[in-house]
Amino acid sequence: MRKDSRLSRVLHVLIHLDAFEHPVTSDTLAKMLNTNPVVVRRTMALLRDQGYVKSIKGHSGGWSLAKSLSDITLLDIHQTLSENSVFTIGLTDEHTACPIEHAVNRALKDAMDEAESLLLKRFGEVTLSELSIEFKAQLAT
Amino acid sequence: MRKDSRLSRVLHVLIHLDAFEHPVTSDTLAKMLNTNPVVVRRTMALLRDQGYVKSIKGHSGGWSLAKSLSDITLLDIHQTLSENSVFTIGLTDEHTACPIEHAVNRALKDAMDEAESLLLKRFGEVTLSELSIEFKAQLAT
DNA sequence: AACACATGTAACAATAAAAGTTTCATGATA
């Protein structure tokens, strides 16, 4: 199953952005991520709609942070990118009249909901500024 | 992202199997699941290799349980079907020299590992016999 | 032995979602 790596990539970008004085173009970000500028715009647009970054057109334009890294958690970005379940495990819902299917799906869903809650809780406890500490420490040397 | 619904489907099948006296053919199971007999064989073969079901060829052949439902947990079947991560979230590993990427991936992985551990723990606490209780109660009425 | 039935398996097609690409429009700045 193909994994959605947008979260990992976007977090990477946001922390890099913090180290730039001026806006960074989609082209530059794309090269940093070994990807395409259009993919960058597509993903960053979601973050802009939520107020985490801003985009400027034209000369010396590009992307920059709209909030401090300390005001952004992993959860914020995760929820901005995907509204769906974080699991590859799907539930069948084709035979809603079958009590066995109901029991199976309820058991799976209970466990998945509990695990997802824990995941989101952990995501909410980590700010991007914490993740940038190691990077900034390197720059200081 | 496409979900893997094999777990839900197979659990459904196993509990139904318990209610049959004789082996059930792949064709019959396929109809129960609105799918294809080859898909059934493909998935059930994994369970057979782990000793959860057995298959019999020829006349009056088919699939039957090789263990009691009370000796099978959700975790057993989950692990039989997939060895990969249960998350749709993927980590990039293209720029292993970048300390930011390292920090991001470690943070994501820590949270995901913790959540996955909880999920598997919950899966391990539920036996299939528990899920069949509701079904059997209906048959008794 | 011949036949019917069921699994075993290989090869391929369909489907779905992320990711990549091409193209052009729109807006901002020098």
Next chain:
DNA sequence: TATCATGAAACTTTTATTGTTACATGTGTT
């Protein structure tokens, strides 16, 4: 006004599950 950059639509590629076709193998019945 020319250039730079985002915005956005349409399309292709990629990669995994799922579905399908076809045939071989084994098993029980007549």
